[in-house]
Amino acid sequence: MQELFADDQAGAQSAEVEHLPGDTSQLADAPLATRLRPGRWQDVLGQTHLLGAQGPLRPALEGARLQSLVLVGPPGTGKTTIAQLLASAQSAHLVAMSAVSTGVADIRRLVAEAQQRQRLGQSTVLFLDEIHHFSRTQQDALLPHVESGLLTLIGATTENPSFQLTGALLSRVQLLDLRPLSGEDLASVLDRALADPERGLGGRRMTLSDEARQLLIRHSGGDARLMLNALERACEGVPENSQIAPAEVKRALSSPHLLHDRAGDLHYQILSAFIKSMRGSDPDAAVYWLARLLEAGEDPLLPARRMVILAAEDVGLAEPEALQLAVAAHQATALVGMPECRLPLTEAAIFLALAPKSNSSYRAYSRAAEDVVGRGQLAVPFHLRNAVTSRDRAAGFGVAYQYAHDDPEGLVDQPHLPPELGPRSYYRPTNKGRESDLATRLRRAEERRAARAESE
Secondary structure, rough: EEEEEEHHHHHHOOOOOOOOOOOOOOOOOOHHHHHHOOOHHOOOOOHHHHHHOOOEEEHHHOOOOOEEEEEOOOOOHHHHHHHHHHHHOOOEEEEEEEEEOOHHHHHHHHHHHHHHHHOOOOOEEEEEEEEHHOOOOHHHHHHHHHHHEEEEEEEEOOOHHHOOOOOOHHHOOOEEEOOHHHHHHHHHHHHHHHHHHOOOOHOOOEEEOHHHHHHHHHHHHHHHHHHHHHHHHHOOOOOOOOOOHHHHHHHHHHOOOOOOOOOOHHHHHHHHHHHHHHOOOHHHHHHHOOOOOOHHHOOOOOHHHHHHHHHHHHHHHOOOOHHHHHHHHHHHHHHHOOOOOOHHHHHHHHHHHOOOOOHHHHHHHHHHHHHHHHHHHOEEEEEEEOOOOHHHHHOOOOOOOOOHHHHOOOOOOOOOOHHHHHHOOOOOOOOOOOOOHHHHHHHHHHHHHHHHHOOO
16 A cells, blocks of 8 residues: 555555655656656646636635545546645545555555544545456445545546446546647647756756657657656667657657557457448558557457458348458468468458448348247247158148249248248348349249239
8 A cells, every 4th residue: 555645654654655746855766757747736737627717626626625536537647646636735645555456454454544534633535546446345345435535535547437336436426537638738748858957857958859759749649658758768878968869769669558458448449440440441440440459469369250240240241252251361360370360350351341331131130039039939830840750740740831942933932930920021131232132032032922922
């Protein structure tokens, strides 16, 4: 458990003490991103919608009572900084914990310490990072103390908390979304890092070429911490009073950070964009999102499986070869693995994106399943049953069955659905791609059935 803004006794029991924003006394060896953490809320960039004059956090920053909340946003956007500034504005004792390594015993100890502080007139703010990893048991242990006001909770997460937090806890916190930093905001952070002689690199009188600056901003993905870490690496070995060239930045970015939690929201967002790009007939976007998945280390069989599904669901009978190609791409991926499987996966993604689209098969099954569920187990018509035994034949199984190969067109006039359903039209073909041929044949079959009905 990490204590922030702790008194001497509590701080002595902590594994690590992080200092107040604005305190530079023990930050000399800290990473650049930590040293540059804003010491005033006015210096926090990119979150005006939360901290501005009409923002929901502004009253608490100016001393009004702080309510429990969860900060939701990408890495490096200021969640920890805002938590520290809020606790400081409340003159509260801030305890920082990670949900990944916190157990129920830690919560009990925290509660006991918070009760001691409350008797001394000091409130406790709990900053719980990665709150989406908190189990239901842990949330239940924390809930009564948040509800009573003993603890003011500030959660932080990069994921959608609605999927991981219980309804009881969600009802007692305010969800606030942080935004990725804009290019302009990131440029301001770089300027601050290069100019500040105490916290930043100002004492070394370093500058950035325009190309190097743009590389840092472009590859940060709106994450100030990631950008500052790359800047610090780029400066290693560069003499003072020098300009940092693109080569140094590229060296620092040699292992680019691609945010991709396989169990997290962004994982599913990228996968969704990949599928919807193919469905929307955009091959360039499909290849881009495929590359995002593969370059971030995704199991290549995952996009391969999704393409098999899309081939059947969205391309369907408009281009039946799409399913064959998708299955072949999946088999090739399992056979050769990375990196060679990128080629069959890309080939399949482009083909699926440009193929004509039809979801008639999907809709046909949905309509049929609705009748199956809604009407129960209707009996199979006698003429469609196999007459295997003499008892079957005596019961009339197979009587009046029409064998399709006896007809020159391979069409028969007999009904094939349970009579209780009456006429049904589950499959409704489109005129897209090769499905137009199926539409023509279906119309011919329907005409034959209609003619038979009129003659009876």
